[in-house]
Amino acid sequence: MQPTISQIGSYVGKEVRFGAWLFNRRSSGKIQFLQLRDGTGFIQGVVAKNDVDPQVWENARNLTQESSLYVTGTVREEERAPSGYELLVTGIEPIQIAEKYPISLKEHGTEFLMDHRHLWIRSPRQRAILSIRSQIIQAVHEFFYQNGFKKVDPPILTPTSAEGTTTLFHTKYFDEDAYLSQSGQLYMEAAAMALGRVYSFGPTFRAEKSKTRRHLIEFWMIEPEMAFVDHEENLKIQEEFVSYVVQDVLKHCRRELNFLTRDTAKLENVKPPFPRITYDEAIQLLKEKGHEIEWGEDFGAPDETAIAESFDKPVFITHYPTEIKAFYMKPDPNRPEVVLCADLIAPEGYGEIIGGSQRIDEPELMLKRFEEHGLSKKDYQWYLDLRKYGTVPHSGFGLGLERTVAWITGTEHVRETIPFPRLLNRLYP
RNA sequence: UCCGCAGUAGCUCAAUGGUGGAGCAACCGGCUGUUAACCGGUAGGUUGCAGGUUCGAGUCCUGCCUGCGGAGCCA
Numbered sequence: 127m128q129p130t131i132s133q134i135g136s137y138v139g140k141e142v143r144f145g146a147w148l149f150n151r152r153s154s155g156k157i158q159f160l161q162l163r164d165g166t167g168f169i170q171g172v173v174a175k176n177d178v179d180p181q182v183w184e185n186a187r188n189l190t191q192e193s194s195l196y197v198t199g200t201v202r203e204e205e206r207a208p209s210g211y212e213l214l215v216t217g218i219e220p221i222q223i224a225e226k227y228p229i230s231l232k233e234h235g236t237e238f239l240m241d242h243r244h245l246w247i248r249s250p251r252q253r254a255i256l257s258i259r260s261q262i263i264q265a266v267h268e269f270f271y272q273n274g275f276k277k278v279d280p281p282i283l284t285p286t287s288a289e290g291t292t293t294l295f296h297t298k299y300f301d302e303d304a305y306l307s308q309s310g311q312l313y314m315e316a317a318a319m320a321l322g323r324v325y326s327f328g329p330t331f332r333a334e335k336s337k338t339r340r341h342l343i344e345f346w347m348i349e350p351e352m353a354f355v356d357h358e359e360n361l362k363i364q365e366e367f368v369s370y371v372v373q374d375v376l377k378h379c380r381r382e383l384n385f386l387t388r389d390t391a392k393l394e395n396v397k398p399p400f401p402r403i404t405y406d407e408a409i410q411l412l413k414e415k416g417h418e419i420e421w422g423e424d425f426g427a428p429d430e431t432a433i434a435e436s437f438d439k440p441v442f443i444t445h446y447p448t449e450i451k452a453f454y455m456k457p458d459p460n461r462p463e464v465v466l467c468a469d470l471i472a473p474e475g476y477g478e479i480i481g482g483s484q485r486i487d488e489p490e491l492m493l494k495r496f497e498e499h500g501l502s503k504k505d506y507q508w509y510l511d512l513r514k515y516g517t518v519p520h521s522g523f524g525l526g527l528e529r530t531v532a533w534i535t536g537t538e539h540v541r542e543t544i545p546f547p548r549l550l551n552r553l554y555p
Numbered sequence: 556u557c558c559g560c561a562g563u564a565g566c567u568c569a570a571u572g573g574u575g576g577a578g579c580a581a582c583c584g585g586c587u588g589u590u591a592a593c594c595g596g597u598a599g600g601u602u603g604c605a606g607g608u609u610c611g612a613g614u615c616c617u618g619c620c621u622g623c624g625g626a627g628c629c630a
Contacts, residue, residue, distance in 0.1 A: 150590090150591080152588095152589045152590075152592050152593090153586085153589085153592095154585095154586055154587055154588075154589065154592085154593090155585065155586040155587070156586080156587045157586095157587040157588070157589080158587095158589095159588075159589050159590080159592090161590085170589090170590085172588080172589095174587065175587080176587085190581095191580090206588075206589095206590085207590095208590085226565080226580080226581060227580085228565070228566080228580090229566085229580095230565085230566060230567090230579060230580045230591085231579080231580085231591045232566065232567065232578080232579045232580075232591065233566085233567055233579095233591090234566060234567070235566080235567075235622085235623085236622085236623070237621085237622050237623075238565095238566070238567095240622095293628090308629095309630095330630080332628085332629070332630090334627095334628055334629070335556065335627090335628090336627085336628065336629070337623095337624085337625080337626090338624090338625070338626080338627095339624090339625095340629085340630080341628090341629075341630085342630090345630070346630095347630065424628090424629095426626080426627080427625090427626080427627095428626095469630095477629095477630085478629075478630060479630070480630075481629080481630065524630060525630075526629090526630030527630085528630080529630060530630090540630095551621085551622080
């Protein structure tokens with residue numbers, strides 16, 4: 127294989143040839159500095175007029191921003207270079223001289239950049255974020271495989287909604303109505319009864335008119351579901367899981383985190399156990415901070431941020447009122463007005479990254495909830511069956527990938543944490 | 556859906572109700588260590604759309620469109 131820029135350190139003193147794009151050029155009359163990228167990294171190529179064939183000089187001079195080429199040169203250590211290496215160019219074979227590139231090195235507005243998202247992802251910052259996203263995805267799979275989970279893929283086309291709360295994308299399934307999945311959870315409960323410990327990792331669709339830095343219309347969710355796991359063990363698995371992912375990124379993506387000027391000390395600190403407060407305590411805390419909130423209300427984004435500010439790690443908020451949570455959550459046996467659930471709030475104002483709970487396993491209570499929520503027993507017969515044929519205590523949770531990427535990378539808005547975001551007013555590109 | 560802000564050159568922004576400018580990008584030229592290089596020059600405009608007020612509107616008023624920020628909902 128030809129070398130990549132990321133591997134260039136092992137070719138010091140040798141001549142290499144690889145494919146690259148020119149993302150910038152600075153010239154000084156008799157010396158040109160070519161800023162080259164190949165997707166794996168960046169390196170500066172130096173072309174000195176007196177040291178190269180006139181054709182090489184001319185080829186370099188004609189390269190425009192984002193032109194593609196094969197470059198040949200000698201690798202050398204250079205302490206002035208950000209990566210520590212530089213390429214003394216000896217050959218340039220243009221593949222294509224690019225047309226005038228729309229994205230300049232100067233600042234651009236969000237609308238313009240989003241319209242050119244297919245090109246924007248070439249920029250160093252976007253490359254760093256998407257690289258870390260890839261590492262997070264890999265770490266997620268590693269964690270679950272190491273802990274005996276099986277990956278199960280729930281359907282994306284579904285006949286009805288899972289929770290009945292959020293607005294779904296409607297489509298047709300031949301002559302029937304169908305909806306894009308907003309959560310695979312109910313199917314994962316069935317899978318947990320078959321395979322024990324399972325997780326899903328796939329796209330999720332919410333037709334909500336949400337317009338904030340924490341919302342996407344299409345986003346990726348990791349949903350583990352575990353038989354014979356209660357609320358307490360559920361939280362332990364969550365804190366082990368989140369810590370594993372963060373530490374793995376710290377191990378493999380130092381360069382990217384530094385480029386993004388992420389304060390890694392805050393990430394180093396993300397190790398079990400995570401602090402826990404009950405919903406009751408959270409209400410008390412917010413009242414002390416002057417927030418206007420009463421028991422029984424759900425937290426808004428400013429409330430979550432205020433709670434997160436009181437801790438230097440992700441924090442669990444447990445035992446929410448039964449009234450404001452999903453129908454399938456198991457009530458606390460000692461206090462049926464609250465459920466055995468927890469939301470995990472990321473530090474630094476990145477908001478809720480996990481929602482989870484122990485599920486109702488008693489058939490009678492599940493039937494009662496169906497009646498209370500007006501859910502169709504016919505549509506969900508398969509789900510009710512799970513409580514009839516060997517029901518067991520079980521728990522699960524859902525982690526939002528993009529919010530997790532935003533938090534770990536220190537990115538303000540989730541739209542930069544997914545290659546091609548689907549937003550309220552954006553389906554292009 | 557609601558609240559707030561904005562829309563001027565390819566991009567980022569100036570312009571007191573009185574002749575629409577600058578930086579970057581592009582093009583031409585200069586420079587052997589540049590780091591969003593720098594210096595000189597050239598070219599680049601239906602001021603989001605429609606209407607109104609005025610001797611005169613990029614600027615003031617009304618409506619619409621688009622975008623941004625936030626809320627609700629959620630991961």
